[in-house]
Amino acid sequence: xxxxxxxxxxxxxxxxxxxxxxxxxxxxxxxxxxxxxxxxxxxxxxxxxxxxxxxxxxxxxxxxxxxxxxxxxxxxxxxxxxxxxxxxxxxxxxxxxxxxxx
Amino acid sequence: xxxxxxxxxxxxxxxxxxxxxxxxxxxxxxxxxxxxxxxxxxxxxxxxxxxxxxxxxxxxxxxxxxxxxxxxxxxxxxxxxxxxxxxxxxxxxxxxxxxxxxxxxxxxxxxxxxxxxxxxxxxxxxxxxxxxxxxxxxxxxxxxxxxxxxxxxxxxxxxxxxxxxxxxxxxxxxxxxxxxxxxxxxxxxxxxxxxxxxxxxxxxxxxxxxxxxxxxxxxxxxxxxxxxxxxxxxxxxxxxxxxxxxxxxxxxxxxxxxxxxxxxxxxxxxxxxxxxxxxxxxxxxxxxxxxxxxxxxxxxxxxxxxxxxxxxxxxxxxxxxxxxxxxxxxxxxxxxxxxxxxxxxxxxxxxxxxxxxxxxxxxxxxxxxxxxxxxxxxxxxxxxxxxxxxxxxxxxxxxxxxxxxxxxxxxxxxxxxxxxxxxxxxxxxxx
Numbered sequence: 173x174x175x176x177x178x179x180x181x182x183x184x185x186x187x188x189x190x191x192x193x194x195x196x197x198x199x200x201x202x203x204x205x206x207x208x209x210x211x212x213x214x215x216x217x218x219x220x221x222x223x224x225x226x227x228x229x230x231x232x233x234x235x236x237x238x239x240x241x242x243x244x245x246x247x248x249x250x251x252x253x254x255x256x257x258x259x260x261x262x263x264x265x266x267x268x269x270x271x272x273x274x
Numbered sequence: 275x276x277x278x279x280x281x282x283x284x285x286x287x288x289x290x291x292x293x294x295x296x297x298x299x300x301x302x303x304x305x306x307x308x309x310x311x312x313x314x315x316x317x318x319x320x321x322x323x324x325x326x327x328x329x330x331x332x333x334x335x336x337x338x339x340x341x342x343x344x345x346x347x348x349x350x351x352x353x354x355x356x357x358x359x360x361x362x363x364x365x366x367x368x369x370x371x372x373x374x375x376x377x378x379x380x381x382x383x384x385x386x387x388x389x390x391x392x393x394x395x396x397x398x399x400x401x402x403x404x405x406x407x408x409x410x411x412x413x414x415x416x417x418x419x420x421x422x423x424x425x426x427x428x429x430x431x432x433x434x435x436x437x438x439x440x441x442x443x444x445x446x447x448x449x450x451x452x453x454x455x456x457x458x459x460x461x462x463x464x465x466x467x468x469x470x471x472x473x474x475x476x477x478x479x480x481x482x483x484x485x486x487x488x489x490x491x492x493x494x495x496x497x498x499x500x501x502x503x504x505x506x507x508x509x510x511x512x513x514x515x516x517x518x519x520x521x522x523x524x525x526x527x528x529x530x531x532x533x534x535x536x537x538x539x540x541x542x543x544x545x546x547x548x549x550x551x552x553x554x555x556x557x558x559x560x561x562x563x564x565x566x567x568x569x570x571x572x573x574x575x576x577x578x579x580x581x582x583x584x585x586x587x588x589x590x591x592x593x594x595x596x597x598x599x600x601x602x603x604x605x606x607x608x609x610x611x612x613x614x615x616x617x618x619x620x621x622x623x624x625x626x627x628x629x630x631x632x633x634x635x636x637x638x639x640x641x642x643x644x645x646x647x648x649x650x651x652x653x654x655x656x657x658x659x660x661x662x663x664x665x666x667x668x669x670x671x672x673x674x675x676x677x678x679x680x681x682x683x684x685x686x687x688x689x690x691x692x693x694x695x696x697x698x699x700x701x702x703x704x705x
Binding site: 187190191194195198200201202204205207208211212215218219255 | 482483486487489493494497530531539546549564566
């Protein structure tokens with residue numbers, strides 16, 4: 173897969189992960205914390221341009237997307253997912269993608 | 275550092291104990307009369323006792339009139355060192371008055387509960403101060419003795435212990451640079467307000483982060499209140515409040531979800547930093563690994579109060595969330611929907627990766643707005659439940675104090691200190 177496809181795949185995984193984490197029962201809120209990490213990673217990756225993200229009209233878009241921040245957010249999401257029961261496979265898929273974000 | 279009403283009342287009790295147990299004024303000081311110290315003390319007490327509408331457990335009007343007669347000297351002169359214990363009490367009571375004067379979201383029931391506790395503690399401090407002054411050498415307070423004896427006759431000797439700290443939670447003075455959870459909540463709510471109140475700056479990330487953070491705060495408050503019930507720190511009836519807070523957390527979780535065909539891109543770095551700081555504080559202070567902290571540390575009144583206050587702050591952020599989505603669904607500014615989705619729905623074809631403005635007639639953001647609105651109402655209901663439970667308990671206690679005169683129950687009820695006038699929804703939670 174080329175990079176855009178990898179990022180697209182990562183975004184799909186992250187969106188699926190956050191949707192699942194937010195919908196599942198969560199007595200100790202660990203899934204909510206993982207979902208927050210996924211949301212951040214999702215937005216950072218989308219910011220890199222993998223998906224055209226329409227914005228409100230005057231949001232500051234002058235700063236360039238930060239690849240390092242996107243990778244850090246993705247790593248954080250992987251770390252959180254690794255702690256969630258049932259999310260290990262998803263975490264492994266995302267972990268494989270982290271290094272591809274360049 | 276943050277200062278809570280409970281903290282200040284504890285300080286006041288400590289100062290009261292020092293007056294009761296400590297040395298009296300060591301003879302004639304040669305400086306200004308003790309009347310100056312009493313003038314400051316009376317002014318501070320008067321302001322604090324009248325800061326909230328409520329009823330003291332004594333004849334409030336008589337005490338106020340007496341304090342007014344003592345508060346005659348308004349010249350800004352330093353209080354002599356010998357009278358410092360009185361000055362310390364004045365400062366604390368004045369600070370309590372300042373805190374009560376700050377805007378706080380509270381119901382009438384909660385204000386009455388707080389005022390009752392504040393009155394008891396302030397009156398007990400005044401009693402101890404009067405006793406301390408009267409017990410000093412006769413030359414010290416000749417002109418005041420009559421008034422101070424009358425004051426001692428009107429006030430109590432012992433404050434009740436802080437019987438319901440949960441009623442005090444809305445009054446909290448927090449500096450933005452507070453390094454703890456209070457400061458993180460304050461900075462987060464500020465950044466959420468900045469991000470969500472401008473239609474030019476609001477982003478999907480801001481809306482999702484805010485919703486998820488509100489859910490986290492609700493979850494934390496529910497966990498702490500449940501722990502407090504399990505450790506018998508609060509009334510078992512508060513388990514219903516904990517359940518309602520957990521339900522509010524679930525609803526905010528749902529409000530975090532956006533359908534994949536609706537987008538509003540853009541960056542929100544300041545809110546994101548504040549959100550991460552809030553989560554870091556919650557994880558560091560309230561969690562133990564992948565779970566909430568043990569009941570013994572999570573269920574203490576100071577933690578429960580802090581989290582109820584945080585929930586109240588979160589509800590304000592929730593109000594911004596609701597209004598931001600209302601603007602996106604029905605206002606001049608629109609979210610974006612995937613053209614593929616719009617085309618699929620309306621014309622049966624598709625176009626990948628193209629976005630069009632959300633339809634004004636049938637906006638996709640309307641569902642997000644409804645979810646947000648329902649979620650925020652659930653927080654208001656949970657917090658109102660806290661007030662009603664406190665009031666119900668107080669009413670029960672008041673009834674127990676009344677002599678069993680079954681022929682005139684309504685008169686007995688009217689004679690109690692805190693007569694709740696029925697449930698009230700907080701205005702700030704109505705959106």
